[in-house]
């Protein structure tokens with residue numbers, strides 16, 4: 001051990017070692033008050049000015065470096081310094097020679113000893129005060145802890161009885177670290193505190209107390225200081241000092257607040273009891289498809305719970321997966337929620353057929369359509385009426401063909417739809433628009449009832465529209481109006497003069513004869529119908545015609561059916577929408593409004609709607625755009641789904657019958673001759689029972705036309721072709737509108753199928769795929785082979801091995817198989833459109849130039865219902 005080491009020890013521990021050699025700098029430990037009971041130890045250095053005396057002029061060199069080593073005795077030191085400080089080192093520093101001191105030196109030493117004694121006393125007092133304060137702090141802390149434990153124990157009596165006991169025990173019994181406050185000064189010896197500070201640490205340092213413990217003291221110092229600091233440090237770390245804490249009696253300790261403890265207890269009680277929260281049952285809106293995440297949100301459940309449920313059901317899914325409404329409903333009901341299914345089409349809700357809110361119903365003009373057989377004078381009659389009865393006061397106005405016009409008779413208006421013919425009428429009806437109130441059936445007096453007259457009758461009847469018969473061309477000498485009347489009887493049109501209720505007027509379009517009578521009849525019929533509408537509500541109606549006009553953009557002629565349309569209105573028409581820029585009437589004049597049954601041209605629609613589309617005024621552009629987009633999407637989907645299903649199919653009809661309990665089975669029959677049609681109609685009629693019967697909405701001889709398709713579509717009927725085919729336009733229309741056409745050449749098969757459909761047991765579906773048509777250009781008679789048709793494939797392709805039909809004037813002459821299919825003398829598998837080929841039928845030779853050979857493939861698909 002060196003001197004320097006000794007010095008260091010003193011400075012660190014603060015102990016005073018009695019030594020002859022006093023360091024120039026004195027050091028000591030002082031406890032400094034930090035406020036609110038906190039203290040800290042501070043090392044204090046005291047620098048003393050050296051006093052020089054005459055005898056000290058030659059100062060004794062430092063004893064430690066004295067060259068003469070001399071034995072060091074303790075005794076003189078002990079005698080010179082009367083009260084040896086407790087635990088003072090027994091050995092003075094080596095190298096001190098006492099017996100060679102001068103008188104001055106002795107005097108100086110005596111003074112030094114006195115000073116040190118005074119210092120010792122002061123330090124002892126200070127240490128005593130420190131010890132008392134520390135003891136008080138500890139006691140206060142212990143009391144606070146005990147109080148906290150006691151409160152906790154009281155409030156949580158049931159749950160923590162033992163803890164309460166323990167807390168009480170702790171509170172009652174003093175621990176070494178927490179003696180009672182009043183006992184503290186007695187319990188902690190002052191001198192012990194001054195020297196070793198911690199009596200309770202004595203067990204840790206027995207070796208230190210026994211002898212000179214400088215190195216040991218140095219090492220253990222942090223430990224000995226430890227118990228005095230923790231409280232202050234804990235307080236500092238526990239959190240920020242608040243006003244409450246500062247004003248607290250404890251001063252230096254912050255316990256948990258009462259409410260914090262209550263909260264904690266409540267939390268513990270909840271978690272221990274696992275109290276289920278009250279579940280809120282919701283009405284979950286389900287669209288056709290929904291993601292699991294969205295469904296969970298709508299149910300206010302966790303998506304992980306939904307996924308767990310699905311896993312239990314054996315389906316591994318992710319939150320982003322899309323499920324259908326059925327599964328979503330199952331999940332929702334499993335979680336205890338109710339379900340409300342909504343569909344995309346809900347966007348259209350409240351657009352059409354909006355109920356009148358108050359407003360008075362006022363009479364409106366009737367809307368009339370003219371129908372009839374070709375060349376019976378429909379156009380002539382329409383023109384004659386228009387020319388003769390242009391709305392009074394408007395003379396000179398240039399008549400515009402906008403698709404509809406109005407005439408005036410006896411101060412009453414009549415609206416005519418300018419597109420004659422039942423095809424247009426039914427096309428409109430097929431789109432859901434029943435624009436017409438009255439149908440004028442034009443029958444030429446010199447020609448009587450013809451096939452299209454019958455079609456027109458059937459179309460009007462299917463629509464439930466009353467008919468007025470206009471017997472035209474009565475100016476002609478060959479006119480026989482009576483023949484027309486009797487002819488109509490066969491088709492269940494009973495005119496007044498024959499005892500029926502149907503009004504009939506003999507007219508001449510050319511001579512303008514009886515046009516007034518016809519108009520009177522229309523007004524009379526309108527009166528019977530009591531046509532009324534509310535002009536004060538938002539407008540609804542139907543598109544009569546639409547076109548893209550150069551310079552004016554999209555132009556649509558609409559017929560307002562209810563409400564009043566004005567410029568600035570936002571409307572949706574079919575899958576188009578727009579803001580009405582201008583309204584133009586049938587005389588080319590801009591008008592400010594169009595009321596019920598008024599035809600007007602609208603400018604401002606974004607695209608071109610289709611004739612027959614319904615239109616309605618909506619409240620804002622957003623809604624209009626939304627509906628238009630939905631409808632465009634729907635149209636695309638429909639187009640995509642067209643291949644997969646047909647609307648007017650026997651199968652579907654049967655399902656409908658089962659679903660709706662409907663008792664009618666609508667059919668449209670076209671045959672090669674009237675006789676076979678009658679036979680078919682008779683056979684089908686016999687199939688009828690009390691529960692279900694077939695209703696032939698139209699039948700006729702001849703090929704299947706576009707008008708048949710639209711009638712079938714509008715009436716939801718299936719078309720049966722007996723030995724007849726559909727022409728190209730009709731085929732396209734059937735495909736577009738999803739109407740099934742079934743071809744038969746044996747009445748027995750036809751009746752069997754209808755019977756099966758009606759009784760709910762359909763035989764395997766015979767699905768026929770059209771492959772192509774070839775026109776016979778020339779017929780060659782080749783010996784040994786027979787008749788060979790030199791053809792050009794006009795449509796699609798022709799395949800060897802497929803079924804073929806020979807068609808003459810849209811009537812099937814023969815159905816069978818091909819014997820040969822040749823191209824430049826070679827037998828080929830198929831011939832494509834535009835190419836020429838040679839064909840011969842098996843066992844059939846009656847072929848002529850101009851005949852058409854239809855090629856088709858037949859598949860039998862077993863029905864699954």
Ligand SMILES: Nc1nc2c(ncn2[C@@H]2O[C@H](COP(=O)(O)OP(=O)(O)OP(=O)(O)O)[C@@H](O)[C@H]2O)c(=O)[nH]1
Pocket residue numbers: 372373374375376377378379380381420472473474475476507508509510511
């Ligand atoms: N004598 C006479 N001829 C008439 C009368 N009405 C029409 N015609 C003639 O009959 C022919 C056909 O008349 P349209 O008005 O074109 O007949 P439509 O029914 O419109 O004919 P499509 O448009 O082909 O269906 C024309 O040549 C007319 O001149 C009439 O009252 N008397």
